[in-house]
Amino acid sequence: MTIFPTEKFKDLRTPFYYYDMSLLEETLAFIKRESQRYGFHIHYAVKANANDRILERICQYDFGVDCVSGNEMKKALELGFPPGGVVFAGVGKTDWEIEMGLENDIACFNVESLAELEVIHELARKVGKKARVALRINPNVNANTHHYITTGLDENKFGIGISELEKVVEEMRQMKYIQFQGMHFHIGSQITDLDNFKELCLRINELQEWFISRHLFPRLINVGGGFGVDYHDPDGMPIPDFYSYFKVFKDFLELKPDQELHFELGRSVVAQCGNLISRVLYVKEGVKKRFAILDAGMTDLIRPALYQASHKIENLADRDGEKVRYDVVGPICESSDSFGKALDLPEMKRGDLVAIRSAGAYGEVMVSHYNLRKEPGTYYSDTV
Template sequence: MSNYFPAEKFKSIPTPFYFYDMGLLEQTLQKVKSESDKYNFVVHYAIKANANDRILERIREYGMGVDCVSGFEVKKALDMGFPAQGIVFAGVGKADWEIEMGIDNNIACFNVESTAELDVINEIATRKNQKVKVAMRINPNVKANTHKYITTGLDENKFGIHQMDVEKTVDAITKMDFINLEGIHFHIGSQIMDLSSFSALCERVNEIQDWFEEKGIALKTINVGGGLGIDYNKPAENPIPDFENYFRIFSEGIKLRPGQEIHFELGRSVVGQCGNLISKVLYVKEGVKTNFAIIDGGMTDLIRPALYQAYHKIENITSNGSEEKYDVVGPICESSDSFGKDIELPKTSRGDLMAIRSAGAYGEVMVSRYNLREEPKAYYSDQL
């Protein structure tokens, strides 16, 4: 039985639901701010990780900008009161209306990923007679040592401009009257726990910077993306990522020119550990080789295990029984609707409450209504 969760209060709340530890979010934000402020780094929150209103309100109060990957996210950020001058807009497939929204609201920067996209942005900017700031997302071919679906910085990934095409892209920009090259942008992947990957990125950034300098091109911003992971295995022991060493690596590793800024786009590392999916056991089903704990939360509520085979620590927060092994599965009519196999849990019975930990990032924001299920509600530690 866990002391981390107010299990008695949970018993009166319909499951499944998301539970956010607002105290932990506060501590994490304080750490991000204190460590990034040491070096005057600029942090944009990657809103794709979690767009819950209360989460966004707290992040806004810490003065962060926002990293968006759709026009809908840009609109959400603006509606939540984030200043347009702190919004950067990335993504390989920006539609015309999304580009227009960014231009009309005078956002800080478009992170562009192809010359084809640049052509469209310039065409729309010309029509609107408005200069647009862009950063070139360059594919640095740095291996991130993470899941293949969330590695984004290798040559074969769909993201970014290949290094062989950088000169051609720069030449194209010089011919565009309404495009200002603000900086360069990188993002090598997500859930990166080996910090040496970021050291390798710094080396590549310096090499690319040297090339721009040789061409006489001054860059204002170096955007290194995000990617810092969280400890899914031991969320209670390591609730806040190692922001101290993460930011230090970039401070020591990147050779800044006068007047340059380093920008970051952090998502999972900010919100991942503060969120949890709470679900109720519907049945314990005896199988031939294993017992199944069938819960009322499913892949519609938290898709990461089904999509990435991602691990989330599962806790029975209402049982003190002896340890037994279970396959923890959901009610969705898909074989992939499973949260873990051979999970050691206290003896589990119908009505027990399960907490699926570390679900604050890519949890609630990826909810679907498959099987016509209702979306889970959210509850907060400071309101229970």
């Protein structure tokens, strides 16, 4: 449970991100313990949160990283993540990014199309190196999540479709500078129904046999990430149930001898340790609504505007008495700049501090300067 040092917050300029470093530590330790139980390999998805202190703490647990841009890869390497733990994904890898991966001898490129495979092969040929690759296969598994963060269906831009696989494999066999490592999957994000991962396991079992029948052994199976968190009750489950999550893969994925199972966890690692702290600017009385207008907006946390995401909102003043219903909104000149509607909260007054919870993932990393706004500050529980 995150406890906010509200007295210290009063003198800090809002809005700012506040990270509970003890909770991050507990989460990382739990992930390490539960993954080691089965010998699973963890790569942290940098896109969820690229804050230096967060990355440095994750690096101390000997996890690898999942990168989706050259700059993510560059930062991870500079902060001490070993190249042998770097996997590079993304549908639009540029030449310079691929060249950086080859130069640093990263663990694996997660390849999403035949066109990309051909480019990687040509760039590897030029430098006389073999590129290690896993084929990202689109398994057509519905993650039953928001359509913007579903990535495993036939109509998504990600991955190689089942119908294309034969052609891709035949072309790959002719590429002397490509070293096949295995299969990569990622069916979506914020998945809370573990049956979706069970379905993924069963699909992978079928694909395993397909590869083996063609005399290709997938030494590495990367199941991506996507494990969700509880945005509605962050204190009820501050650490996601990694025990049950990993057990699904242990129980339903039929690993062969000498195979490795890899995960790319992002949101589930960092979401609950981060919070956006804001201040009430005005309380506006509408005809049928009451608005609490904050100094934080969609430029500071875009998830509600972009994904219609719901974050728990707390008035840190926590006044006694009957709760009042508010639409909690930001100052940006967009109607979508809203954090929540019809929320029953302790009475809001100008100057009250507000915590927008579970903002550690896809929060600070997606900050923008729209309306020429300044970036929010950043504070940590062990230094504030």
